[in-house]
Amino acid sequence: MVSSNDLSGSKTNTQNKKSFYFDRWWLLLFAVIVIILLLIIFKPDPFRRILFFVSDGIGVTIYTTLVSFILVLIFGLVAGLGRISKNPILNGAATVYVELVRGIPLLVQLMFWYFAFPSVIQSLGKFLSFEALSSYRANPILMAIIGLTFCYAAYMSEVYRAGIQSISKGQMEAARSLGMNYFQSMRFIILPQAIRVILPPVGNEFITLLKDSSLVSVVAVADITRRGREFMAANFIPIQTWVMVALLYLVLTLFSARIVTWIERKTKLER
Amino acid sequence: MEPIIHIDQIHKYFGHVHALRGVSLDIYKGEVVVVIGPSGSGKSTLLRCINRLEEFDQGQIVVDGITLDSAENINAVRTEVGMVFQQFNLFPHLSVLENVTLAQTVVRKRNAAEAKKTGMQLLEKVGIPEKAHVYPLQLSGGQQQRVAIARALAMNPKIMLFDEPTSALDPEMIQEVLDVMMALAKEGMTMVVVSHEMGFARAAANRAILMDEGQIIEEAPPNVLFTNPTHERTKLFLSKVLS
Numbered sequence: 001m002v003s004s005n006d007l008s009g010s011k012t013n014t015q016n017k018k019s020f021y022f023d024r025w026w027l028l029l030f031a032v033i034v035i036i037l038l039l040i041i042f043k044p045d046p047f048r049r050i051l052f053f054v055s056d057g058i059g060v061t062i063y064t065t066l067v068s069f070i071l072v073l074i075f076g077l078v079a080g081l082g083r084i085s086k087n088p089i090l091n092g093a094a095t096v097y098v099e100l101v102r103g104i105p106l107l108v109q110l111m112f113w114y115f116a117f118p119s120v121i122q123s124l125g126k127f128l129s130f131e132a133l134s135s136y137r138a139n140p141i142l143m144a145i146i147g148l149t150f151c152y153a154a155y156m157s158e159v160y161r162a163g164i165q166s167i168s169k170g171q172m173e174a175a176r177s178l179g180m181n182y183f184q185s186m187r188f189i190i191l192p193q194a195i196r197v198i199l200p201p202v203g204n205e206f207i208t209l210l211k212d213s214s215l216v217s218v219v220a221v222a223d224i225t226r227r228g229r230e231f232m233a234a235n236f237i238p239i240q241t242w243v244m245v246a247l248l249y250l251v252l253t254l255f256s257a258r259i260v261t262w263i264e265r266k267t268k269l270e271r
Numbered sequence: 272m273e274p275i276i277h278i279d280q281i282h283k284y285f286g287h288v289h290a291l292r293g294v295s296l297d298i299y300k301g302e303v304v305v306v307i308g309p310s311g312s313g314k315s316t317l318l319r320c321i322n323r324l325e326e327f328d329q330g331q332i333v334v335d336g337i338t339l340d341s342a343e344n345i346n347a348v349r350t351e352v353g354m355v356f357q358q359f360n361l362f363p364h365l366s367v368l369e370n371v372t373l374a375q376t377v378v379r380k381r382n383a384a385e386a387k388k389t390g391m392q393l394l395e396k397v398g399i400p401e402k403a404h405v406y407p408l409q410l411s412g413g414q415q416q417r418v419a420i421a422r423a424l425a426m427n428p429k430i431m432l433f434d435e436p437t438s439a440l441d442p443e444m445i446q447e448v449l450d451v452m453m454a455l456a457k458e459g460m461t462m463v464v465v466s467h468e469m470g471f472a473r474a475a476a477n478r479a480i481l482m483d484e485g486q487i488i489e490e491a492p493p494n495v496l497f498t499n500p501t502h503e504r505t506k507l508f509l510s511k512v513l514s
Contacts, residue, residue, distance in 0.1 A: 173324050174360035177352075179426060
């Protein structure tokens, strides 16, 4: 507890919040990195070969995950606001979207976006005799990002909804009573508080998305998992290949988890 | 003279509960009106209808010549009507000063320096300029409520609504909030106060109103209403509150 004399200098405990917090979970991350280093130094064949082969997939995995996640944050908020809207059309549309998407496996959704959706566009193009549509070819990464975003925005909308509903009704009333409109109240009062509440589940969603991005390997995206499969098919050493792939995912997920914790600490509300 | 708040036969239902049963009330500029009544009598609901935090089902309310019907009109009325809540409802993620300046910049479109100047003046007025950079949850209840009053005043409202402003406070903090309210009343602010603080009502109010079961039972100057009520229900209520 802070004594009442210290209250006027409220910025004192922001000081140590800004210092980079080092906890024992960082050690786990470093242990994984050390294992990878040991493997590629002392067993360069096959581990260094595997790492070199799949390394271009690391960038693809990170890119696909980051772009999807940014879109998920935006569209998830839109759907989440729809879910809490009193307008029956907005609310109904958002609810149907969330319920349908949550009921279909992500892998099936990705298949739809990559294989079925382009066919739909082509048929539509033929029907309208519109050349640009009938010769449409799907871009694998684009379709993967659309698929991941479409699915995860539905999950994220529930996180937003829970976060917004956790803020007491009096906050919205106070904001509205000062003459702020709905969007100003959301922007300045409700969301800044809700975001602090939902940071842990949002971090969770990010890490789950990172792992689920491995599913895009079946729709022609050359991510870590697909590169691993290609290496295995050419070299027939499944154990080493998948150990390396698993270690690479662990580095990414453990690092993300540390970053999430660090952000949580930085944004903690002063009380 | 035109009343600044004109409430005409409003009805409000919460599901099957008939919370307001045709309430009519005119309040004039500079008046301080205290509303008392048992819990569930509709007094807070009535107050919240004035700035349309609560929608009503029938009747009409006109505030400062603006009828509460469209969304624009409701926002226009809200910028002219300040409100103080029982639970303070300060914004916990903003400092005390930011609580007081935010709506000035967002709604009144004042620049940051101007908003800060007004904000500091008001914090001085409510007696806690030294807490400007503290966060609300580090303050006592009485201090929080005074900040909440400053926050509402920062919009330069013509009317202030107080919804049981001292009910959530520890007894020793009630007076500091009442003192601020008393000073406001002396300056000629139009105030509607839902409160059972008889001392404040006697000292500052022009009129006291007793509500029960969604209706106005009796209205009179506070001294008359408290010492010489005509209505049975007023006598009954006062005997419970004053004992």
